[in-house]
Amino acid sequence: MLYLKKYFTEGLIQFTILLSLIGVRVNVDTYLNNQLPPLREIILGPSSAYTQTQFHNLRNTLDGYGIHPKSVDLDHFFATRRLLNQVRSLDHLRVPSTEVSAWLVHRDPETVVSAAGQSSPSITLDNGGGLEDVNNPEASTMRGGSGASESTYSHGGEEDSLGAVASEDSQEQPGERDSNNNNDDLTKEDIDLIDILWRQDIDLGAGREVFNYSSRVKESEAEKLNEEEKERGAEERERAESWRNGLNLGEEQPLSPVDGETGESIPEQFQNPDVTPELGSSGEEEVVPSTSQALPLLPVLPQAETPLDLEQQWQDIMAIMELQDMEVNDTAEGPFISNHTTGSSSGGGSSNTTTTTSSSSSSGGPAESGTIGGFGLSSSTLINQDVSLHQASLPSCSQDFPALFNADLDPNGALRPALLRLSSSNSTNVNSTFGATNLTGLFAPPVLNNTSNLTSGHALPDPFSSLLEESMLDEISLLDLAMEEGFSQAQASQLEDELDSDSGLSLDSSHSPASPSNSETSCSSAASSSSTSATFSEEGAVGYSTDSEAATAEMEEGAVGGYQPEYSKLCRMSYQDPSQFGSLPQLDNVNHNHTYNLPLASSYPEHPQLPGPCGKKAGRDKSLPHQSKLQPPREFLDKHSSRDERRARAMKIPFSNDKIINLPVEEFNELLAKHHLSEAQLALIRDIRRRGKNKLAAQNCRKRKLDTILNLEQGVHELRRDKARLLKEKMEFLRSIRQMKQKVQSLYQEVFAQLRDEHGRPYPASEYALQYGTDGSVLVVPRSLAAAEQSRKPDKKQKDKKK
DNA sequence: GGTTCATGTCATCAC
């Protein structure tokens, strides 16, 4: 714990301050106590064990920091960057409200309570929600022992003002706890809070006596501390085990996916935005009249969906999408009773009994989405049909369809025509829009009591809004963050790898300065191929044209080389001149030598003490036997000669290694023929040529390898970008579909509201629904009949499938 | 002293 304290005072405080500045409160204690790896990584930085050693100082070059990959500062750097990314990504998390973790600390003077709040992950339960949950044991049970964060979101409005205080207070908790020890007044609220805490912590193994005030008073401070530590240890072990197993603590604990990047536990409200705390509260259900049979389902379903984790959500999304695809040419299948998802808490009051139009932004369940998919209409088309339907009138439809319906179908027993035909002049528009489709599944308003309010605030969670906007957008947002906020591809890759690292190939070595392009850039002046012309040996030959050899050649032929200062100039320029990397700004700080095809002769520095690749060559040959006492120039040359060069010099080969290696075969043979060479000399020359060519080939081979890796990496990046783009498009399509559904729904409501029977009375939405006939007419159908038709169609479908 | 990286070298295969 010591190191945790250390980092708590450093990284965590910074992190907390950052979060408090933006009004977000995260229960850090939970993660600290649990030792969750992601947060530890955030605080402590990524472990070096998991950090891919970069080829060429990738990270420091990308971010402009001169941090060596092996530097111990790198962890701090990563931690800082991760913290920044955390803060940046918070706006994508849509934290609904702030949270006051220290609220209870002010209210509860008891040390143990505060300690329990601190030591246990349920510290955040000490808010108003906890007070309210006293009367709602189920809610407490749902939160479970570790439901630290989720329960605290149940009071969004009031806590906003307190949110800024929260972080500060949480910092002050230890001191305040001590100062509050003298306050022994326990109010009923405090006792209730203790009960709440006990209910939650008992799941974690904490005994009831921990919260027993009388027994606590008798305990000494040391015992308290021991208990705290024991509790903490038990919780930590439990948490660690649950973390390792990737499971939650128990059935009481709601499934709370952990953010892959932050390690932050995602509250269930985040998973399902439709399950707002207001909906979860018990008071809402009582307000709404529950005379309808369908109504009790409404508050239940959202709760049933709350434990969905992201994977399930994604599967649901895919299922929904498949459902849409399947039902493109199909009619509505879902029970029309499920179309009650027209209202939301944002909906206004009703102006009519049954025909209140819905202004909800979240409408449409799976059945609806499947139904609307069958129209294949653009939203503009739907909008254009709106006006004409306002004028829909109702002639006496009973004359049109006298045989279809009788009084038995009328639940009220009235002689009300059950099937009505709309005015044909207006229905044609509808027909052109919707075709011969049964609208009852799509448009049917909820089967409600006549006095019920469609927009009473209950709504089934929209699978698109709840699933897509969370799970899909998470990934998209990360990708967008990478692409739009100036992140480099390597950083984007890092982000994406945190999302899914499905490749065994470490692509994090991306943008390695050793990229072939770089090496090509760096050695662009040199020949990159061994198939060179005769002029190649003048400048660009690979390092066998040494100065020593050149000196020999100069003595023998007076031809090539000598000790040429240009070579050292080339060496410095090629290796270290960052201007050559101007087109690749991320390579500015790269000093690695990837000038594969540069002549080794050029690597000889003017001054041997100069660092660089030249020295390596010299050092490498230190182990080789030196010639006898040489003059200083000769010794220097020998020091910086390759093995073959020294051999050639020892064997008195009369021409340079450059020529030996790079001359074409014919010229090479001519050269050999010109000189009378011994067998040993010829063998050495052939070896030199073979090794020299092979060295070039090896360099080219490695370059190609890097090329391949980088190309693959680029391909991966492109594919990921495409994936993100496609996901975005998919989201847009879904949004447009949702808007279409809303408009169709409102259209339906308007039409239905204007319908009157022969007595001028409006049709009750609970008994009638609109339906389109095969001839394009719009009919008012009793719901019982519509339901019967609905039930028939799946049977037909199944039969068709069986066929 | 061990590890990683860059580079050279050899063996082998294919053209």
Add this chain to the structure above:
DNA sequence: GAGTGATGACATGAA
């Protein structure tokens, strides 16, 4: 069949 390129494997020096 020789020459050459490509490439895996290994060795070696430097950091």
